[in-house]
Amino acid sequence: MSMRRLILAIQFLTRLPTPQVKDFQHDELSRSAVYYPLVGAIIGALLALPLYGLDQRPWLAAVLALLLWVWVTGALHLDGLGDVADAFGAAHRDPQRFLEVLKDPHMGVFGVVTVVMQMLLKFVLLAELSGSPWWFGIVLVPAWARWGTLWWSQRLPSLHASGMAERFSWQLSLRAVWGWAAALAVISVLLVPPLLLALPLVPLIGGYWRRRLGGISGDCLGASVEVLETLLLLALVLLSEIALPGA
Template structure:
């Protein structure tokens, strides 16, 4: 009987393409082969892909705000949702439905979480998230000096997803569990240092960004005891909203 062959490691460009394909709807070359283990390896590119998203987001908001802050906010929001394909919004809706309908029943929670239909709790969460982002983007567009923070915001949120998947036990099979296969501690450390340095330069308020990651992790640990792929996606949405609010805070001491 022949022995099963080991999965070949993904090359750097293969894992980069996978990260772009997973996190965005941007066109990429198609890979001829794929192994589930490669998805975990692609996580080391999450923060750089977030920087790409942030660059496009900043450009859309800046161009639109040249005419009107509301136009800049709308352009940024539509691009944000369009490029990500609503991937993380879907996680937020699923988690909201599961939490709202679970009634402290663990079995009911996972039953609703797997349901592809969106319920009333999910719809309410989506409306709140989209309206929050639109209003906060408008407020940022009204203060052009704070717009550079948009370059870093998606990168921070996607780096958080690596932290959550590495430090919380998976509750169910899926993408969240796959990311936990390879925690990517080195990539997390490099990403953290890089984003702290860029935040100090472009948006000092984002030096407090890791607090948002800790808050969401604490909530997941207390409420669920672990994480799923939907928990990661919902966390990205929640933290992006928190960081948008953080960008609006005055930080005179950090700029001195």
């Protein structure tokens, strides 16, 4: 493991304190992407703390987990979700218009409403998940979503020649992408089978972007992370009545 690249991955995806990296090279950001699923698991482990410690008070556990989720990620993917919602709302199925609106740094009504609804949905799902048999699955939810960014960046062309999606895929190894998929799948099979839904969901989301826009951008990656996380939380909640072995 390259500790330097892991630190860069943590710095890019979170607000967690890390040692300073000296003599930074731009290609290192892309190379550090191989550790994104691991950073996702670190995020998930932090989110598990209030769900475990306050399992008898699910609403309090949920709001604390949500606040922690927003803080530790710096609302990075929520910002992408809001921008994409604004672009879709104003594009009227015109891909060129979509890209033009996406460049606007200001968030409009579509974006605000979408972010609020996303936060509300995550809050309710976290409350439902707290104290359920699959509560610990929250550790793997962000990990699967960050694996999704690797897959989408590898399989879809970037909509911008020098955009964020391009930087993700620049030095990415396909072997590493599938290695993480195998590792997460094995852990999910053993501990949280509902999260195996990530394996078909990630290509389905990628297929949507390919059909709709012909590629993907950094904002689209962020929106996809939010959508995938919500769908995986929903799977954990809806399948929570499945009895665990030995329970």
